[in-house]
Amino acid sequence: KCRLEGKVALITGGASGIGQCTAKVFAHHGAKVVIADIQDDLGHSVCEDIGSSNCSYVHCNVTDEDQIKNAVDKAVATHGKLDIMFNNAGIVDADKARIIDYDKSDFDRVLSVNVTGVFLGIKHAARVMVPARSGSIISTSSVSSTVGAAATHAYCASKHAVLGLTRNAAVELGQFGI
Incomplete structure (x- = not known):
């Protein structure tokens, strides 16, 4: 039996890298996968590789709340539920070893996505x-x-924040079986 049979997964950043590999593994294990990404051509290509009966694509910039809401709503409208949310979209900024060389706009962009x-x-x-x-x-x-x-x-600050945010959300949402 496939471990994820009957499950519905939404994967942000699913068009490449870790997200792409995860989409393929989840589908292999029986999940219906919705890829949410800004890389439209790559996202559609991954879905073609997986098969349209098991994978769909939605354009989604994770910094835009309406686009995230739309991606979640698409997963539910298409499959009737959402079992797995994989927040995988992320970016790495240009290597600037010294903090005094950082532009605030670069810092903000990484934190916005990540x-x-x-x-x-x-x-x-x-x-x-x-x-x-x-x-x-x-x-x-x-x-x-x-x-x-x-x-x-x-990048370091963003990943510290992701860990804290995810742990905090787990405490709140655990009472609901999440």
């Missing part, structure tokens, strides 16, 4: 999972979430 995107994913997944009293929310972090000097300042 942290706000996870916040919005958790928020809108919880919106449909709480009434169902079931679900799994997964957020990609990094070794940079527990140690310093492993990456750029913005």
